[in-house]
């Protein structure tokens with residue numbers, strides 16, 4: 001078992017883990033729902049490590065959907081083989097790996113009675129995770145893909161241009177070019193990987209065409225935005241792509257004067273939430289768990305977090321109730337009392353009236 005900074009002998013850990021895997025049957029790699037570049041690249045790297053070191057092709061399973069255009073381009077351009085979790089027969093596999101998420105967090109769809117053997121993640125350690133056979137959780141890393149990059153280096157495994165591009169893009173997007181929650185290992189990996197990437201593919205991934213739906217969502221988000229001083233809240237109501245909620249949170253954090261953003265959108269049987277902050281006295285992961293307490297699940301790091309309120313019907317009333325409830329909670333948490341929000345409509349009025 002290895003976790004935290006105390007024992008960081010990547011070579012020995014991977015050696016022993018690979019030895020253990022070698023004596024076993026089929027390998028399954030589970031990533032989180034609605035996969036992002038970090039878990040996609042991590043899965044690609046772990047799969048490659050198994051191909052090169054134990055001569056076995058692992059199955060990568062996911063739930064939900066890939067909807068962000070950049071992520072779709074990544075999966076397509078880099079030819080990442082993905083299997084929907086629904087068609088996976090877990091009994092066929094003797095090695096189960098989980099990446100960029102942990103058992104019981106609520107953002108992965110591995111049934112709770114399936115044991116995880118190999119767990120690699122950069123989110124804060126959960127109690128239940130200690131039960132896994134091979135645990136490598138480094139919550140001081142900005143990206144899980146950096147850990148996998150270190151595995152390949154420690155094992156002297158050759159990285160093709162597609163894998164290098166995937167790992168590089170994972171670090172680039174998750175840390176916003178090393179500006180957000182990146183530490184030295186992430187910076188080192190980013191710099192080492194850059195020369196190995198395919199710049200044309202990288203361009204295709206970072207500059208995809210966006211669907212009309214994206215712009216309609218931007219419009220709806222603008223219409224539903226409420227600004228409480230340095231806090232911005234927006235309700236996207238019913239969304240057709242789950243990832244748009246996080247995307248809009250990143251988008252609105254760009255607004256001048258804004259330090260904290262909470263976005264929400266109804267998807268499936270609940271309300272998805274995303275929280276972003278540039279403030280160092282607020283931990284987004286801790287704050288979002290308080291927001292959903294008793295009504296859902298959430299997780300995240302210092303500057304970015306996500307969550308879900310369970311069992312919210314898609315009726316406008318239910319969606320509005322969820323918004324009111326979340327707004328009340330976040331205003332109370334941040335001790336914002338003078339709670340008369342401004343809208344973009346107000347801001348426009350102010351401009352045209354010269355105020």
Ligand SMILES: [Mn+2]
Pocket residue numbers: 038039100122142143144174
């Ligand atoms: Mn991650």
